[in-house]
Amino acid sequence: MQVLVIDDAQINVTLLCRLLEKIEQCSSISFLVPESALAWCQDHVPDVVLVDYMMPAMNGIEFIRRFRTLKHCADIPVLMITANDEVALRYEALEVGANDFLIKPVDKIEFLARTKNMLALRRNQRYLENRASWLDAEVQKAILEIRAREQETILRLCKAADSRDPETGAHIVRMANYSCLIAKNLRLPESVQAMILEAAPMHDIGKVGIPDHILLKPGKLSADEFSIMKTHASLGHQILAGSASETLQMGAEIALSHHEKFDGSGYPNGLSGTNIPLSARIVAVADVFDALTSERPYKRAWEVDRAIEFLKDGSGQHFDPLCVDAFLADFSQVLAIKERYREDSDDLKVFGSY
Structure with missing residues (x-):
């Protein structure tokens, strides 16, 4: 599974990506500029997003707001990292679509636990998406079979009259x-x-x-x-x-x-x-x-x-x-x-x- 990491500080990006390496079957892709991350998301779907709140050009809340406008990213789990623990900020982040928070300085154990929870959420989403696709395929298959039987019945009725x-x-x-x-x-x-x-x-x-x-x-x-x-x-x-x-x-x-x-x-x-x-x-x-x-x-x-x-x-x-x-x-x-x-x-x- 792929985690998208966005932070304007390279040292923070390096730290988070190193921690993500400890999670099995998990890779990361990182951006220092949130606009570049949004451009990447136009054609890609991350499984989890880790985004810093304090960034100069576009803060984390604005990134999440724009990220949620992408149809294929509407339900992707987002974890916002911030040094600000004000309740008002959390409310605003939740309103635009954040799923969870981490307070700086990041605790390794808490980080791994929360990220794993986000990945588990995404894994279940993907399972349901695949299940829905499978069910849709099965329904279409059944419809085609019913249609074929209906056509055969019609043909036999016509032949009965034709005889x-x-x-x-x-x-x-x-x-x-x-x-x-x-x-x-x-x-x-x-x-x-x-x-x-x-x-x-x-x-x-x-x-x-x-x-x-x-x-x-x-x-x-x-x-x-x-x-x-x-x-x-x-x-x-x-x-x-x-x-x-x-x-x-x-x-x-x-x-x-x-x-x-x-x-x-x-x-x-x-x-x-x-x-x-x-x-x-x-x-x-x-x-x-x-x-x-x-x-x-x-x-x-x-x-x-x-x-x-x-x-x-x-x-x-x-x-x-x-x-x-x-x-x-x-x-x-x-x-x-x-x-x-x-x-x-x-x-x-x-x-x-x-």
């Missing part, structure tokens, strides 16, 4: 990354971008509750069948709602509202404009674009330009204009996502970034 839907796994990866791109171009916080990337794949999870004869029907649905199909939005919300997970909460609002339309003509609640959750407005653009540009057993893929025109034509009616503009703002990234996550790609990681 019954003619749409492919590549679709949910692409639309999730498209959604993240829109969030990024809308300048949403990175934490929200990441959450949308993970929550977007859950948009159609309610399809697990739709009968096969409707879900897998190759042709156009009848009015009654379409009414049943539309319930997947509410079913998805019921599956995901009520979770303590913020990601699943966002997944629930996306599942419920991604078929709402900006002009209020969507379902299930006929919401319009900004009454539709932003996450759902984002996913609506991403989901429709990928559905249009993807080949299915019952349809051919649209050309990208045709799909872009569809989004533009639907801006302000089906889609939030801001989300459409954000999607088209950096279209090279859209094409990069489309190319990276092809149907035959081995890189279908939902939670990877584009």
Whole structure:
């Protein structure tokens, strides 16, 4: 442990440093000028400070006051050495942050005892700091493990829905990354971008509750069948709602509202404009674009330009204009996502970034 010694008299500095040599695992660094000691403390953290009170340019009390303004030195034990035993001086020293005192002439035994006490105090401080750092690291480790399990659960839920839907796994990866791109171009916080990337794949999870004869029907649905199909939005919300997970909460609002339309003509609640959750407005653009540009057993893929025109034509009616503009703002990234996550790609990681 390192003790900082400050005294304007070299003989006093030499004496104190010699005494410190008698303490095991203790080294010293000394300064005759308190300003130089403060400059050293800008980049270093002593374990204990021994400072003389009577010094010409800056006395010990002023040194302690300035020393305590250094954030990393706020709790370092300070022992002030003085020939003045006035109570008022001690009170002032305690107010600025002194921990203990020594009266000159310094008694060797008392000096060693008080310094060892200060070192023991600092040793306990360091133990607690290390313990706090270890606990913080363990907490972060546990959070990452919980996060990984949550992501696995989400992925398995999405796969469960996907196994019954003619749409492919590549679709949910692409639309999730498209959604993240829109969030990024809308300048949403990175934490929200990441959450949308993970929550977007859950948009159609309610399809697990739709009968096969409707879900897998190759042709156009009848009015009654379409009414049943539309319930997947509410079913998805019921599956995901009520979770303590913020990601699943966002997944629930996306599942419920991604078929709402900006002009209020969507379902299930006929919401319009900004009454539709932003996450759902984002996913609506991403989901429709990928559905249009993807080949299915019952349809051919649209050309990208045709799909872009569809989004533009639907801006302000089906889609939030801001989300459409954000999607088209950096279209090279859209094409990069489309190319990276092809149907035959081995890189279908939902939670990877584009």
